[in-house]
Amino acid sequence: MKWFRKKNAEESPSEPKSPSEKKEQVELKDPVIENLHKRIEEAYLPDQILPVARDEYERLLKTEKSSPEFAIGQNYLEFILSLPWNSTTKDDLDLTRAKEVLDARHYGLSPVKERILEFLAVKSLHSRQQAKILLADDEVIARENLSIIFEQDGFAVRAVANGIEAVAAMENDPADILVTDLKMDGMDGLQLLQEVRRRWPDTGVIMLTGYATVKSAVTAMMKGADQYLGKPVNLTKLRDYVMELLTKNQRIQHLRGPVLCFSGPPGTGKTSIGKAIAEAMGRKFFRLSLAGLRDEAELRGHRRTYVGAMAGRILQGIEKAGVRNPVIMLDEMDKVIQDFKGDATSVLLEILDPEQNSSFVDNYLGLPFDLSGVLFIATANMVERLPAPLRDRMEEIEFSSYTLSEKQQIATRFLIPEQLRQHGLSPKDFDLLPEAVRSLIVDYTREAGLRGLEKQVASLCRKLARKTLADGEGAGVLTVEAADIKEIMGTTPHFNTAAKTEPKVGLATGLVWTENGGEILFVEAVKMNGNKQLILTGSLGEVLRESAQTSLSFLRSNAERFNLAPDFFEASDIHVHLPAGAVTKEGPSAGITIAIAILSMLTDRPVRPDVAFSGEISLLGEVLPVAGVREKVMAAARAGIKTVILPKQCDYAVRSIEPEVLENIEIRLVERLDEVVELALI
The missing domain is CATH 3.30.230.10 (Ribosomal Protein S5; domain 2)
Incomplete structure (x- = not known):
């Protein structure tokens, strides 16, 4: 239904219009305004968002286009429409492919890869579980009809005649959704509801009754029922309620999984492992650097009352990703500045808390946005610098130092061929012997990660490029030995502390x-x-x-x-x-x-x-x-x-x-x- 104002059908075409009505007609014909209206109606906005968008649109109609408020309102509506309220990507939980992606991107890090594969295995098992519905009704026909309907929808259905049998069925195998009649022998629906809420609080409960009254509905809702329907049952509403509760139940189960925190020295591959996880799962990825962050408005946004207000970096990133379940890497979390001027970690407490982030409110948007589908991965060099409540919300995965042999393999397989290509050289024209690579690692780097090694390999490639031009191309394969490294690279930049050779007192x-x-x-x-x-x-x-x-x-x-x-x-x-x-x-x-x-x-x-x-x-x-x-x-x-x-x-x-x-x-x-x-x- 068109809900903006239209010309009255009974109004005479020749009747003169007032200046305000003429202005309104002009505004309604504006293509920008018409396009906004069309997009609002076709965006399938959530129930709590659609009325706000319509109200903002109505306010925009009454605002002069030359007014600053018009641009503010238009930008706000554009931002609402640009957010992926319903758009998600389906997870690819093939563990074999995930292992291949992780192994192709990184050599070593076996404990880290194992923990990530465990994380994906748990998600895979959750996704394979068939949703279970328990029907409790003393009418045989009602049980049979609802069983047929839900089985056709792909649910695993069990049907019982009263509350006592329902409790026994729940003890044997708890259901995700309970659909129960109010009046039953032995144990009625309200008694069953109290027992379920006490023992299985995550199970969604829909109460049905042929004696629907306001009082019974209020009583059922106060005792913990999620929805209340009268008989004869409106099957469309019942299905909608079941899907809504099932989505909520699955979200609660999903959120029990941890927020991963990669900790370890610089250059050990924390950020790139995060990208590999997103690639393995088939999700969008974006990195949010928190280094030097002081103002919590950077994450939560500014209120629209401020000039130049905009949304926080969390919602901006989700807008760019185009889906509401990307992988968000909160990089350098231990570098967040905490002082008397501000503490952005307070916002992170909400973002990373499964009980709160399903209704995250950005100051600019002013409406709840569900972040429960986002996979957050944090990185930190020193987790000891993080506040204790923030550490409590995450599971730490430690990235250890690379061993000498791991560095040698990584340099030989990845770093040297890549750097040779970047410097205009062909890997086929150079042969760096294992002893030369070892000398480059031991004598010219002093780190746990690989960044320093990559810089030294790049320096070696620059010197080899110059030597290639000096000697002339086509001189054959150049073999680099350990003795050549010091001649090419020059003096060792580090003083390596070595053990003393003679015993000393004190x-x-x-x-x-x-x-x-x-x-x-x-x-x-x-x-x-x-x-x-x-x-x-x-x-x-x-x-x-x-x-x-x-x-x-x-x-x-x-x-x-x-x-x-x-x-x-x-x-x-x-x-x-x-x-x-x-x-x-x-x-x-x-x-x-x-x-x-x-x-x-x-x-x-x-x-x-x-x-x-x-x-x-x-x-x-x-x-x-x-x-x-x-x-x-x-x-x-x-x-x-x-x-x-x-x-x-x-x-x-x-x-x-x-x-x-x-x-x-x-x-x-x-x-x-x-x-x-x-x-x-x-």
Whole structure:
């Protein structure tokens, strides 16, 4: 039905029009306005959105085209019509294809790929389940007729005669939708409704009755019924109600799945894995960088009362994607700025909460938009920087550092051929031997990911391009050996920290984890005449300072056990230093390293140079667990360490490390500092 004003059919054609009526006729003939009206009626807008669009259209008709309000209203209507209220893409949940896509895009990352395939497998099983309807009615004909109708619609239907049988059927296999009569013997519809709401709250309930009254309808709805219909049943309405409740039920089941958060060092493939997931599922993808985000209006939009107001970046991205179930990657989430000027993470709490994002309200739109179909994937280098409530809404998937062999395979298969092509060279004309690639990785990169390696490969290709022009094309295949790398690339840009070759008193080797992976760190301790001061230098954080205090207190309280003079600290100062003072150091993993360095200095027993430590110490001498074990062991292997001493409680983390990483490393697990002393001091 046309709902805008039209000329009265009984009105005489020759009757003169008032100026306002003439103006309205002109406006109605405006093609822009007519097109907006047509689009509103053909857009199949949701029930709660359509009246708002019509009201805005009516307001637009009464507004002068030259007025700023006309442009604001027109832009608002255009935005409503541009949003994909009903447009979705069907998920491709073929696990074999998904595995092929992930393997083709990335080498390694086996634990990450496995978790993603598990995620897709759960979605695939949910999509294959046949919707189940339970019919409870004491009339045989009503049960049979409704059973035939719903079975033809593709539902799995069970029919029972009363509430008692319905409860038994629900206990055996809970249904998605319950359609029940109000008046039944044994247990009536209201009693059944209360039992279902208590035990199966997610099941949708539609109440039917031949004695429909306002009072009975209100009572049923107050006790938890989702819909109420009188008999004889309007089958069209019943089907619509069933589909509405089924969609809601499936959304609730779907939302129980996690929001994935990829964490790990830069350059490990977090963003590109997100793209691969979207490709494997056949969904649209867009990336939203949160780095430096301060204003929550960037995500939620500005109210239309402001000049130049626009929607937030979430709805803008969905508008560009053209579907309401894309994959949205919230990149660099740990770089969101949180200060007195604003905190955008409060909006993320709503966006990532399954209980809230089904009715997300953008300030500009002012209407609820369902984000429950969106697959959100967050990335962060340090999840510890995220607020605890935000971390609680996500499942963390850790991206570990690449091993040397993985980097070598990735460089050989992907990076080198691609960079050669980008620099106008043919991969057939160059042969980089494995030793040359290994030298490029070990001597010219110092990272957990691949970005630095890609830059060095690009630098090598530029130098090879120049050499090709200098030598002349057609000179045959150029073989690059390990010795040629240093000649071509020049001086190594990094100073690689290596293990000491000779044992020294008061010098212990610790293992630390940074944003760029694992590293080794030396701890030095000396004693001098003084007045009982513990001097700590090396740009240490508060936790490291407390670790040093704890180590010294344990040694003082157990002086006899370690053959120390009881008054060794009475007229002395002890200085503990961690070199590279320009780099801030923090974390609870250097306790036993500091204790061993101090004990070595006090007993004049040197520390084995091929041993490295990681673990915290308690006041009772217990060795406490630490994180980042894999990266620390890899750092020890690069530095030439032969033995790594770790807390006993890190046993599970050690067992999950690839055999390749542990190939030349001996892992010793300890529970007390006494065990560390026996292994470390000569």
